[in-house]
Amino acid sequence: MKLINVLWSLFKDSFDLITHGRTRYKIWMASLTALMLIGTYAYYFQIEHGLSVTGMTDGVVWGLYISNFTFFVGIAAAAVMLVLPTYILHDYDFAKAVIIGEGMAIAALIMSMTFVVVDMGGPANLWHMIPFIGNLNFPESMLSWDMIALLGYLMINISIPAYILTCKYQGKEPKKSVYIPGVFLSVFWAVGIHLVTAFLYQGLMARPFWNNALLGPRFLISAFTAGPALMIIALGIIRKVTDYHIKDVTLVKISLLVTGMAAINMIMLVSELFKEFYFVTHHSISAQYLFFGLGEYNALVPWIWTGISMNIIATLILITKKLHNRLLYPACALLFVGIWIEKGFGLIVPGFIPGQYGKIVEYSPSIIEIAITIAVWALGAFVFTLLTRVAIHIELGKLRYKPSHLEKEVE
Numbered sequence: 471m472k473l474i475n476v477l478w479s480l481f482k483d484s485f486d487l488i489t490h491g492r493t494r495y496k497i498w499m500a501s502l503t504a505l506m507l508i509g510t511y512a513y514y515f516q517i518e519h520g521l522s523v524t525g526m527t528d529g530v531v532w533g534l535y536i537s538n539f540t541f542f543v544g545i546a547a548a549a550v551m552l553v554l555p556t557y558i559l560h561d562y563d564f565a566k567a568v569i570i571g572e573g574m575a576i577a578a579l580i581m582s583m584t585f586v587v588v589d590m591g592g593p594a595n596l597w598h599m600i601p602f603i604g605n606l607n608f609p610e611s612m613l614s615w616d617m618i619a620l621l622g623y624l625m626i627n628i629s630i631p632a633y634i635l636t637c638k639y640q641g642k643e644p645k646k647s648v649y650i651p652g653v654f655l656s657v658f659w660a661v662g663i664h665l666v667t668a669f670l671y672q673g674l675m676a677r678p679f680w681n682n683a684l685l686g687p688r689f690l691i692s693a694f695t696a697g698p699a700l701m702i703i704a705l706g707i708i709r710k711v712t713d714y715h716i717k718d719v720t721l722v723k724i725s726l727l728v729t730g731m732a733a734i735n736m737i738m739l740v741s742e743l744f745k746e747f748y749f750v751t752h753h754s755i756s757a758q759y760l761f762f763g764l765g766e767y768n769a770l771v772p773w774i775w776t777g778i779s780m781n782i783i784a785t786l787i788l789i790t791k792k793l794h795n796r797l798l799y800p801a802c803a804l805l806f807v808g809i810w811i812e813k814g815f816g817l818i819v820p821g822f823i824p825g826q827y828g829k830i831v832e833y834s835p836s837i838i839e840i841a842i843t844i845a846v847w848a849l850g851a852f853v854f855t856l857l858t859r860v861a862i863h864i865e866l867g868k869l870r871y872k873p874s875h876l877e878k879e880v881e
Contacts, residue, residue: 476871480639483869484860491859494711499855502848509845512838517592523838529831530822534839535589537814538846541696542582543667544689544813546623548697549575550660551727557653563719569865570708571701572631573857579624581850588842612670619663626656635864640871664689671821679756679821682745688738689813695731696809698724699802704854706799714862725798729788732805736785739778739812759830760820767823769832770815777811780804 491499516523526533552571555561587593598604599617608614630652637644668689671680682688702724709716746757758764763771784804787793794801824830835843863869 476636476640479871480636487863487869488856488859495859499852502852502855505848506845506852509842509848512841512845513588516588516838516842521591523836525834525836525839527831527833529825529829530819530833532589532818532822533833534814534835534843535585537818538843539582539585539589540667540689540817541810541813542578542585542850543620544664544693545697545700546575546578546582546627547660547664547690547693548701549627550657551694551698552701552724553653553660554657555723557650558657561723563717563723566714566716566865567701567705567720567724569631569634569861570705570858572627573854573861574697574701574704575627576624576857577850577854579620579627580853581846583620583624584846584849585843588846612666612673615666616663616670619659619666623656623659623663626652626659630656631861635861639864639869661690664693671817674821676826677756677821678753680817681753682742684738684742688735688742691731691735691738692809692813695728695735696806696813698728698731699805702728702802703799703806708858708862712862713866721798725788725794725802728802728805729785729794732781732785732788735809736781739781756820756823759823760816764823764830767830767832769834770819773811774816777808777816780808781812784808 524533549571552564552568556564556568587596590596599606599614606614606617608618630649633649634644665686668686671677672682672685674680702721705716705721705724708714743761746754750758755764759767760770760774762768781804784801787797787801787804819833823832860869
């Protein structure tokens, strides 16, 4: 009974907190809500008219939605880069960033799964994957593995912070024996969700652009670069607009992780380019299209070279000490956008070019796709803001459980 009272009190206090705030908080949330409403209308239009309103075709069946799905699975997995040093290596300089990282992981997972839903055309098209109603095709289907991995990781990332924050809400110290096993599980699961996503592409034999042994490791390295880079930006904003104190040493250590991962990411890129172009075969056509174009077909060339240039510039800034200290936030922003381009358009679309019969059909997202994508990004920012706001107030002791007189007498 007491637990129910605590949870109900936490819900009421949290609801009161997230529905009140300063003017800038209200403007921020109202802006995100407006973007989500516009995207909802676009999604309704897509359901009414089908996926023909998107830029996807029979030739290129995955586009902006799946590009973002792939990218945000990596952002979700990147939370392990904060969990690992804090709870397993006992480096508590990361401690204050962990709860923020978990909130980002939850938001990224919700975004990833939402992108899959909109790519399917509508939620009703997923009914056949519901256990006991449809056929999940487990373990034969890699998609079933991916669904289980994402849902499992979402449950882990919800349950552990929920337990820790509920304890702190009551003024109690969380028991390590309760949450540490889940922490260990989350470390392995985080690696698993991105490897399974890579296997989805690697397992498609007719798409040689994805038949690359480096695809899984490259997914992980790029995720462990872009995720912490976004975390640095988020932590910088949080410590500027809230009373939640993030030490400089925390940002320094996370930036060192980003620097190392960014350098490894560039090494892997060079390795892939060597493999594709040192001995050019018919399997190199997709890479040729991506990096140099095929005759008049060159829509992605400016995109990929922009993304690679951003990654190179950001990596050079981070490995140069003077520039690292002065331009940390711009470098992280460049890395985030650069990897989004490289891991999105630069990975998904070229895999379909040329098509099965050698025909080249270029892809360009429609305004409907762009509106829905922006709405899903807004949804992620909305969820992250709510989770972070509640977590910070509990961590600072501003949100505490007030037991009733009867509970006090029982105690």
